[in-house]
Amino acid sequence: METVAVDYRSQEVEFYYIYKALAHPEHNGYVQPFTQEERLLHVAEAKRTLGSEIEWLCDNMKNELKQALGGAPNSQFVIDPKGKIVHASGWSDPVELRSFLANLVGEVTPATTVADLDLKQLPPPQLAGQGFAVRPQMPGQMRALLVKPLRSHEQYYVKLRAEVDSRFMQEGLGWMYIGFHLDPLLRVHWNNLAPPLKFRISTPEGITVALAEASARKIEVESDADPREFLLGIEWDSNVLPAASLPASSLVLEVEYYPCHEKGWCKFIKQSYTIKLQPDRNAGSVRGRGRAVGGQFRNR
Incomplete structure (x- = not known):
């Protein structure tokens, strides 16, 4: 996506990422924020860790923008100057987006590659050790x-x-x-x-x-x-x-x-x-947590 943005800014196409509720909380340790100020901390953290030059928009705590755009966790849209959605995809795909923009405003050649970029990506914070507590197995979905x-x-x-x-x-x-x-x-x-x-x-x-x-x-x-x-x-x-x-x-x-x-x-x-x-339809799903393989569970 970064390479598409670099190429098509010259064609007067503006690019934005949208921060919405986390799709997979606990990934890299991040958890759902409780306030708008905490969401803005997540935006700043995304800028820090990704090294991106793309601007960010932040949804409100009612998730109104997420719902207005269909609720998908990783969608992409192209909106024309009149506010009309001229391209929509349920899953972000830079190759698909580049092809659409080439037809819309003209192809940019040569295309920028990831190797051409100097993205300074940084690791997520880790303030203390992990792996000391026993995590419970989940009894199913x-x-x-x-x-x-x-x-x-x-x-x-x-x-x-x-x-x-x-x-x-x-x-x-x-x-x-x-x-x-x-x-x-x-x-x-x-x-x-x-x-x-x-x-x-x-x-x-x-x-x-x-x-x-x-x-x-x-x-x-x-x-x-x-x-x-x-x-x-x-x-x-x-x-x-x-x-x-x-x-x-x-x-x-x-x-x-x-x-x-x-x-x-x-x-x-x-x-x-x-x-x-x-x-809670905006709480996201946790991946990688323990799952049951049979037997009984106890309160912990």
Whole structure:
């Protein structure tokens, strides 16, 4: 894409990347931002790591631009000066785009190659070691739930991700994944000299979790950046909570943890979330996380 942009700027074609909700959170450690300011941190990070000269646009927290453009994670569009979409593809393809622009405004020769560019790509941040915490295996296909951070005087240095398996949604008995992920762009790591992270979940009538309160396992190093993850049994009694009321029902999760910043401070933080029992279509899908190969699972 960078080579196409270099060639066709001379033909008065403007190029933009659009930052939308992450399609695959946890890739390279990045997690879904909670605020517009945090999304702009992601834009700055993309510029830093990719070394791109293409300008960025940032969607708002309601994801209105993403929805207006069809919701695909990696689409491409050509829009004429009157605002009309003259080319659209569900998956970005620089070869296809170059061919279309050649027919639209004329071919540019010789074509710039990647070797001609001086892209200074940089690695993602890693503020502490990883691989110390045991990650739970997933019991099958999981679906992300709507998570809302409640008002806090502190920034959400740790981002909550909540998921349930398809069996819970279909049969009312299944598993809930609760993951607390450090935000690498906020430059923090876990302080393992302090008490480990702990949480407590309050459920509405008709919903039961097998482990409503728990602490993370102690990690035997001073600091690390692994997520703190739990797999909880969850049950829904439709006789108490009708199916029509399930999407509006919320769990409340309170979490306590001790982060340390690269500038040297460490502090105690207590924050709360609501978790709605409905899918979050903008949460993306996690790749590479453990999958079940048979047998039983335990709450962790």
